[in-house]
Amino acid sequence: MTTSALGGPRTYDVRTYGCQMNVHDSERISGLMEDAGYVRAADPDAADVVVFNTCAVRENADNRLYGNLGHLRPTKLKHPGMQIAVGGCLAQKDRGDIVKKAPWVDVVFGTHNIGSLPALLERARHNEEAEVEILESLEVFPSTLPTKRESTYAGWVSISVGCNNTCTFCIVPSLRGKEKDRRPGEILAEVSALVNEGVLEVTLLGQNVNSYGVEFGDRLAFGKLLRATGEIEGLERVRFTSPHPKDFTDDVIAAMAETPNVCHSLHMPLQSGSDRVLKAMRRSYRQEKYLGIIEKVRAAMPDAAITTDIIVGFPGETEEDFEQTLEVVRRARFSSAFTFQYSIRPGTPAATMADQVPKAVVQDRYNRLIALLEEITWAENKKLVGEKVEVLVAVGEGRKDERTGRMSGRARDGRLVHFATGDLTPRPGDIVETVVTYAAPHHLNADGAPISYRRTRAGDAFEAGRTPRLQGVSLGLPTVGVPAPLPATTGGCAL
Secondary structure (H helix, E strand, O other), rough: OOOOOHHHOOEEEEEEEEOOOHHHHHHHHHHHHHHHOOOOOOOOOHHHEEEEOOOOOOHHHHHHHHHHHHHHHHHHHOOOOOOOEEHHHHHHHHOOHHHHHHHOOOEOOOOOHHHHHHHHHHHHHHOOOOOEEEEOOOOOOOOOOOOOOOOOOOOEEEEOEEEEEEEEOHHHHHHHOOEEEHHHHHHHHHHHHHHHOOOOOOOOEEOOOOHHHOOOOOHHHHHHHHHHHOOOOOOOOEEOOOHHHOOOOOHHHHHHOOOEEEOOOOEEOOOOHHHHHHHOOOOOOOOOHHHHHHHHHHOOOOOOOOEEEEEOOOOOOHHHHHHHHHHHHHHOOOOOOEEEEEOOOOOHHHHHOOOOOOHHHHHHHHHHHHHHHHHHHHOOOOOHOOOOEEEEEEEOOEEEEEEEEHEEEOOOOOOOOEOOOOOOOOOOEEEEEEEEOOEEOOOOOOOOOOOOOOOOOHHHHOOOOOOEEEOOOOOOOOOOOOOOOOOOOOOOOOO
């Protein structure tokens, strides 16, 4: 039985698919719902409102959504007051088709009007019919919306939304729109507000973070933004995702190397190592430029952990093209990779290209790529055995922790570390220094007693069950103040 049927406040549950941008959008959806008087459901299966925040990048995204909607239909029939809402990229793409395929859905909203959700839910209840509202451009910048953060120690901060690239395999620009940049002061105000709540680590988010500044005409804005985060007292770790090789400039490498709280971890999407395939993808860089970036990063930060995205089986990919991808993997020596078998996404140029690669061929190449990556990531991780690492203790990272008596967290370079606690009782958000004793392809173990342990404000917040809840951050928030302007670049590149 739903909570509202028992006379309590209406409850909600948000179910998220896809990228970090969607995860952060779901935090905003939660903030909006709680601002409107809803409370998070203790039992997700008994929620009065279920919100699906969808992704449209992968081939099975549609099947997954409609399958989950189908599973919910009997529940809704038993509880007539229950509502189902669908938002995110798939909602932006399918629009009114969602309620045609699943007439029991109450609300469909797009990527540009997250803030409308509570009003749409209320309107659907009042009118007793589905409400579909899809805007073609951004209504308000999402970070002006209230946000209920999921973590006490780490936070997402959007610096831009949308993308100006035209990659032939990607549907995101048509669903998220053209790039819109936030002003630097607004970003730094949000970061400062999070740090004031106890957060130790922020990840700067954008579809293409290093093209940040295009809207206000400063091509060096992202490097300046990274340096400015170094001035925020109490902020210990800064990460960012995802950059694009075509826009990656030397000033950003210098900012990473010279700003102490910017982590030496870099996610640099490759997609393919073949110049011919990169051209067909409209990825306006080539193998030589990509490897040149990796070389410069490692020269400035020898300890940098570099991760990537790779697509196998793009239309027209030959065995020679695939071998070029393997060659870049061998030379770049990634610490990990997100790997994808190419799948047709209707509405993208690649969907209608000739020479679609047979599934069996794609699978074989994918298996070979995974085998090479495992060999390399394991070898790179083995180099860290005996080395000291600083671990930000996390929650939910280690599935076997309870059985093995370990806890887990992330090293500064982003690697997952499972560590023995000895006589300590660290809390998520605390900092532990320990020594790596064993390496696997996807994680490190540290089974000796920790060298040091530091209790933090983030750990205090976790222990108190307190997560940051911001009421939308824009320039001039009186509780935060206006940060100083971004510093000018000094002396050009450090490389």
